Amino acid sequence: MRRRLSIPNLGGARAAILHRPHANVTALVRQLQAVGLEVDCHWPDLPASARAVDYLFIDVDTAYDDQFPWQPGEAPMPTIALIGSEAPGRIEWLMNFGVDAQILKPVGDNGVYSALLIARATFDARMGLTGEIDSLRRRLGQRQTVVQAVALLAARGKSEDEAYEQLRGMAMAWRVSFEEAAARIVGSANTSSEGGCEHV
Template sequence: MTRRLQIPDLGGATAVILHRPHPTVAALTRQLNAIGLQVECCWPELPVSARQADYLFLDVDTAHDDQFPWEIGRAPMPAIALVGSEAPGRIEWLMNFGADAQILKPVGTGGVYSALLIARATFDARAEMADSIESLRRRLGQRQTVVRAVTMLAARGKSEDAAYNQLRAMAMAWRVSFEEAAERIVADAAPHTQEPENGR
């Protein structure tokens, strides 16, 4: 079942605008203040405190990697691109940066509210997907560890089914999960499976 998106309450949220002094900044600030956001304007660099902001607006026409205190593509908040130039180099930079929404310049009297909502939904969906991928990687790693543990137990002359049942019994005896028991067995065996140093 698809999760229904809900419009977040933006009152009291904070936004940082990374843009040189310009009428665009004034127009954007007016809209953000009207929606209820607190605004901080920065140029030419973001302060480290910007990590705590709820939203980031950035000028794609002049932005560059060194302005951000994080790895490009890993902004810790929803980012909204202010796009004026459609030069291929600028669009390529924008795609690598990974903005969650965009507003075409010049900024008028509308468009900011919908950009905030779209940016938040896109950012949250991407974060949820990243968590799901990491969870799948962990589960895959745990399954591989279980296979290794069962193989080790079976190497002692047991059948695969018997080794599997032994692993389950060990997990119950240790009062840990099946996967944790497998990790313990593999970890305990690791020192014995390392090759001797210097031929000893």
């Protein structure tokens, strides 16, 4: 079942703007303060302390990778692009950088509130998917470790079912998870082979 999204409380949130001094920045700051955000403006570089803000606005027309204290696609907060130019090179940079919402320039008297909400929802969904993918990769790695452990135990003349049951018994005896027991057996076998020993 799809999780229902809710509107976050923006009061007290912090935003950073990476944009040269301009009327667009003045309009943006005015809108952000009106919905309760604290705002810091930076140019030409974003300090490492900006990692702690809740939202980041960037000027896509002039932005470049070295302005940010992280790699493209790894912004630790929802990012909103301020776009004035639709030049292919700028749009390509924007796609590679990875943003969660956008506002077209010139910035007027509205549009910031909805951009904040969309950026937060998009960022949270992306982080959730990243977490799920990491979890699936870990589980896949654990399954491969279990297969290796069973193969090591079966190499001693046991059937696959007997080796599997032996692994289960070891996990219970050691009071660890099935996967942890498998990792111990595989790790022990790797250490033994490096040391020239034969036992697991």
